[in-house]
Amino acid sequence: xxxxxxxxxxxxxxxxxxxxxxxxxxxxxxxxxxxxxxxxxxxxxxxxxxxxxxxxxxxxxxxxxxxxxxxxxxxxxxxxxxxxxxxxxxxxxxxxxxxxxxxxxxxxxxxxxxxxxxxxxxxxxxxxxxxxxxxxxxxxxxxxxxxx
Numbered sequence: 779x780x781x782x783x784x785x786x787x788x789x790x791x792x793x794x795x796x797x798x799x800x801x802x803x804x805x806x807x808x809x810x811x812x813x814x815x816x817x818x819x820x821x822x823x824x825x826x827x828x829x830x831x832x833x834x835x836x837x838x839x840x841x842x843x844x845x846x847x848x849x850x851x852x853x854x855x856x857x858x859x860x861x862x863x864x865x866x867x868x869x870x871x872x873x874x875x876x877x878x879x880x881x882x883x884x885x886x887x888x889x890x891x892x893x894x895x896x897x898x899x900x901x902x903x904x905x906x907x908x909x910x911x912x913x914x915x916x917x918x919x920x921x922x923x924x925x926x
Contacts, residue, residue, distance in 0.1 A: 788803070788804045788807040788808055789804060791807065791849055792804070792807070792849070795847040795848060795849060796847070797843060797844070797847055797849075800840075801829060802825065802829065802832055802836050802837070802840050803840050803843070803844065805825045805828045805829050805832070806821055806825055806837060806840040806841065806844065807844065807849060807850070807864060808828070809821060809824040809825050809828060810850065810862060810863065810864045811864055814863040814864065814865060814883070815853065815861045815862075815863055815872075815881040815882075816861060816862055816863075817859045817860065817861060817862075818834075818837060818838060818841060818859075818860065818862070819859075821837055821841065821862060822834055822837040825837060841862055845862070848866060849864065849866065850862050850863065850864055850866065851863050851864075851865065851866045853872055853881065853910075855872070855874045855879075855881065855910050856910075858874070858879055861881060863883075865883060868885075868886075869886055869906050869907065870883050870884065870885050870886060871883075871884050871885075871886065871907075871908070871909040871910065871911065872884060872909075872910050872911065873910075873911045873913065873915075874910055874911070874912055874913075875913065875914055875915035875918055876912055876913065876914055876918075877914055877915065877917075877918030877921070877922070878915060878917065878918055880915045880917075880918075882915075884911065886907075894907040894909065895907070
């Protein structure tokens with residue numbers, strides 16, 4: 779299926795986590811490879827362009843199955859819709875623009891995950907830190923400066 783797997787072996791990744799290989803699953807994973815931090819609706823629109831037609835429910839089902847299987851990660855910045863990405867193999871954080879909502883990955887400072895630790899874990903075994911840095915992207919910063 780040309781153009782569906784985003785240049786990576788999506789069929790192999792699906793099989794490796796015990797999921798059946800279907801056209802919607804391959805299309806969702808392939809599309810997300812090139813469009814990280816996408817909403818479910820953006821995924822559906824992108825996959826529709828690849829497959830010709832796909833239901834909302836099919837996309838939601840694929841996103842849920844792939845998230846549960848660890849192939850997709852969700853990001854839920856406060857006040858924004860849930861975003862999906864396929865970068866799951868590391869502990870990275872995100873930059874989110876307060877103006878336009880643009881979201882970018884930001885790597886942790888080198889070291890073992892989690893890259894940040896609470897001062898008191900209250901008995902929890904900490905496995906990961908999820909940090910969202912809020913600010914203004916370059917375009918929104920420039921726009922704010924020109925309107926001031």
